Amino acid sequence: MRIVVCLKVVPRPEEVKVNLESKTLDRAGARSVLNPADVNALETALAFRDTVGGKVTVLSMGPPQFEPYLRVAPAVGADEAVLLSDRAFGGADTLATSYTLATAIGKIGGADLIVCGEESSDGGTSQVPPSIAEWLDASQATYVERIVSGKSAATVLATRVLENGKETVELDLPAVVSVVVGANEPRFIDYDRWAFAQSASVKVLDFAALGGDPQYLGLKGSPTTVAGLREVRKPGRRREVLTVTADDAAARIKAEIERAGLVRN
Numbered sequence: 001m002r003i004v005v006c007l008k009v010v011p012r013p014e015e016v017k018v019n020l021e022s023k024t025l026d027r028a029g030a031r032s033v034l035n036p037a038d039v040n041a042l043e044t045a046l047a048f049r050d051t052v053g054g055k056v057t058v059l060s061m062g063p064p065q066f067e068p069y070l071r072v073a074p075a076v077g078a079d080e081a082v083l084l085s086d087r088a089f090g091g092a093d094t095l096a097t098s099y100t101l102a103t104a105i106g107k108i109g110g111a112d113l114i115v116c117g118e119e120s121s122d123g124g125t126s127q128v129p130p131s132i133a134e135w136l137d138a139s140q141a142t143y144v145e146r147i148v149s150g151k152s153a154a155t156v157l158a159t160r161v162l163e164n165g166k167e168t169v170e171l172d173l174p175a176v177v178s179v180v181v182g183a184n185e186p187r188f189i190d191y192d193r194w195a196f197a198q199s200a201s202v203k204v205l206d207f208a209a210l211g212g213d214p215q216y217l218g219l220k221g222s223p224t225t226v227a228g229l230r231e232v233r234k235p236g237r238r239r240e241v242l243t244v245t246a247d248d249a250a251a252r253i254k255a256e257i258e259r260a261g262l263v264r265n
Helices: 036-052 064-070 074-075 094-107 129-134 191-199 248-257
Strands: 002-006 008-012 017-019 022-028 032-034 055-061 080-086 114-115 139-149 154-164 163-173 175-179 203-205
Touching: 002 036, 002 129, 008 064, 032 036, 032 154, 036 055, 036 074, 036 114, 036 175, 055 094, 055 129, 064 074, 064 080, 064 154, 074 080, 074 154, 074 191, 080 094, 094 129, 094 163, 114 129, 129 139, 129 175, 154 175, 163 175
Parallel strands: 002 055, 002 114, 055 080, 080 203, 114 175, 139 175
Antiparallel strands: 008 032, 017 022, 139 154, 154 163
């Protein structure tokens, strides 16, 4: 079983600022972490691999400084890590991102199962996993919490979390699933593998190595535009400071409560 996990390195949400002039996120100074839902996706893939056998490859896109974050994957059990890194990939929206990832999956030999997090903490669109499935003409399932073997070697069973319950669907392979955040308890780093993780090479694919159609890559391949941006502030509660006696304050409070209709007869 060839399994690919799409892993994204994201800035800490509380440290990201919004540039209202350029209508972009200002990530300068923000520390990075692995996207939480993608960590659950990695655990889902590893648990499934441990049951059926095969190989887990972690795939990510970003600048060279993301490489140390990807080494966490082999430290917890992944077999290899691939980083897509080139300025030509920069500025990609969900369409260009999904095309780049789908092209890379084909470049590294394809996959029977592609596992993604349900959404990224810095985007929150949930569009990339279904888009990868479309590019690869693969079956797909969203809001997945668990994957097990199907009735045949050519299928898997995915349990989905719905608003009012759960359902299990059978997917023909190849398939793309997006895993909900908190679906499982990610395993700890295996320190017996730590030395291997530090010495193992992260394979880097640039534009030349990836190939693909340039019109679908990066900013050029991103039809999404931000028409406007504004900061929305929560309205504060109305406050009034009164300098009166205790009896006057009590009478004022009683009058306000009665005016608001909060007194029951």
